[in-house]
Amino acid sequence: MGHWSFAKSAGKKIFGGSAAQAATPEPDALKKEIADLGLDATGVEIKVEGEKVVVEGNAVSAEMKEKIILAVGNVEGVAEVEAEVSEGPEPVFHTVVKGDTLSAIAKKTLGNANRFNEVFEANRPMLSHPDKIYPGQVLRIPQ
Numbered sequence: 001m002g003h004w005s006f007a008k009s010a011g012k013k014i015f016g017g018s019a020a021q022a023a024t025p026e027p028d029a030l031k032k033e034i035a036d037l038g039l040d041a042t043g044v045e046i047k048v049e050g051e052k053v054v055v056e057g058n059a060v061s062a063e064m065k066e067k068i069i070l071a072v073g074n075v076e077g078v079a080e081v082e083a084e085v086s087e088g089p090e091p092v093f094h095t096v097v098k099g100d101t102l103s104a105i106a107k108k109t110l111g112n113a114n115r116f117n118e119v120f121e122a123n124r125p126m127l128s129h130p131d132k133i134y135p136g137q138v139l140r141i142p143q
Contacts, residue, residue, distance in 0.1 A: 001084050004069060004093060008051060008079040010136025025053065025077045034071050037125045040064055046072065051079035066091045066140050070126055074137055092141040102130045109141045118142050 014033050027046045030053065034041045040060050047054040053072045059065035065085060070093070073081040085091060094105055102116035110118065120130045122142040127133065 001082055002090065004073060004081050004083075004138065005095075006073040006078050006080065006138055007095070007136030008077060010134065011074045011076040011078060013076045025072075025075060030072045030075065033075060034068055037067075037071055039067055039071060039125070041068060044068055051077065053078050053081045055081060055083035062091075067123075067126070070123065070138060070140055074126065089143060092143060093138050094141050096133050096135055096137045096139060098135045100133065100135070102133065105139065105141075 012033070014029055025048050027048050030046050030048070031041065034046075042060055043058045044065070045056040047056065055065070055069055055072065059068060062085065065083065069081050069083055069091070072078060092109070094109055096105070102119050103113040106116040106119050107113040116130060119139060119141060120127055122140045127139075133139070
């Protein structure tokens with residue numbers, strides 16, 4: 001079982017309302033976020049245990065499961081995602097820090113700044129533009 005930490009207060013605001021509501025993510029709101037991003041959650045169950053989200057089941061692919069992990073983890077109020085990742089190698093994620101760019105992340109994780117577009121594409125549709133990243137956001141690094 002993999003466990004990934006997320007910045008609870010840095011994620012996308014999908015809940016609306018008060019801070020108390022944002023602190024308690026609802027499974028249906030997370031499922032809607034996944035669907036709104038156009039991700040295929042067939043075979044995947046989303047459970048919420050306080051600030052932790054549990055992603056269970058078999059996704060259509062390892063890549064899709066990693067994107068679902070990121071989609072729910074990068075939501076305000078989520079501090080941790082737990083998921084079983086049985087297909088292929090353990091996913092590689094990078095937490096954005098102040099001053100990071102996709103080029104800097106590509107150089108650090110893939111060895112070449114010019115591979116930034118690979119990082120961008122690996123995080124679509126969660127990323128809409130290569131310059132729209134923020135500290136605390138977790139990105140998927142392609143293998």
